[in-house]
Amino acid sequence: MNKARPTRQRPLDEPKVVDAAEFSKRHKIKPGQKLFATLITNQGTMIGELFWEKVPNTVANFVELAEGTRGFIDPKLDPTLPIEKRVVKRPYYDGLIFHRVIPGFMIQGGDIAGTGAGGPGYTFGDEFVKGLTHDGPGIFSMANAGPGTNGSQFFITEKSTPHLNNRHSVFGKLIEGIEVQNKIARVEADNSRPLEPVVIQKVLIGRGKPKRP
Template sequence: MVDIKDPENTIVMETTKGQVVIQLLPDLAPQHVARIKELAREKFYDGIVFHRVIDGFMAQTGDPTGTGMGGSDKPDLKAEFSNTNHVRGTCSMARSQNPNSANSQFYICFEDAPWLNKQYTVWGQVIDGMDNVDKIKRGEPVRDPDSIVTMRVAADV
């Protein structure tokens, strides 16, 4: 198990492929980090599938409908774009073409994705378990997809 330095700003996500630990970045995206923690504490993400998984790019999740069209019942968030690059293990919010449309869907980058920089809100970085992210079943949409079993703030575990 990785040494968690800031449990209030760390997410422990159990997936069907194993545990993934994400360091939250509240200095970069305070509203998005607050939303992720709020939804995790409401157990919103439990059982949600990775509905869009593209080899060499990213694994996307966070849609309760599993279609890529859904979100939470909370209002969409205003963009918090930063100069932080999308690299392997970056956690960033999915959105529609409207920059201020992020809600609950997010993705984890398998590889560096520089074309996403300053276009999507980065809110976290995988610090342990990227090998498990790499095992997530690919597809667009994914047949018989992997899912988040539980997603918790480390301080609550």
């Protein structure tokens, strides 16, 4: 059975939980207003709607990492330094890769180490909401290593994957670019790892309407 592979995290405190009211205030978005993520890759562009009112904590994590307003541990800094001196704020996803691709299942990225075992240096809890399921292609969902171990890694499905329901937190869905997801899933790979890097060149967050390259 295909699974979203575990991720390994480092010890930062779990960020404060964000509810919909706090999300609205923090991100200057009104109730009912839509939120979008544009993923510009070297294989094409994908645009997803983010379900911020239903899973605000998960979406806050993704958006704040994408926009560079949430701190994370930079693994390139001297590991002997205190953790607080290795925490940086910059657009996290820009330049990362989709390190795992499985045609007919999903593509997975968001690991700063590029190995499938990295993350931002903290974990946070799951958000399972009735009506948000892995019910078709284009679902954005969090990769994890078990309950309550979300970090930065996410995957985008190619088809319905109901065995992942209540195990991985759904937080968005593609509205454009499923053909790009399909293309990425089918790049030449060795043990599900692309032989040539599939790069997330930039993630843009759009309030009210998608941002386009």
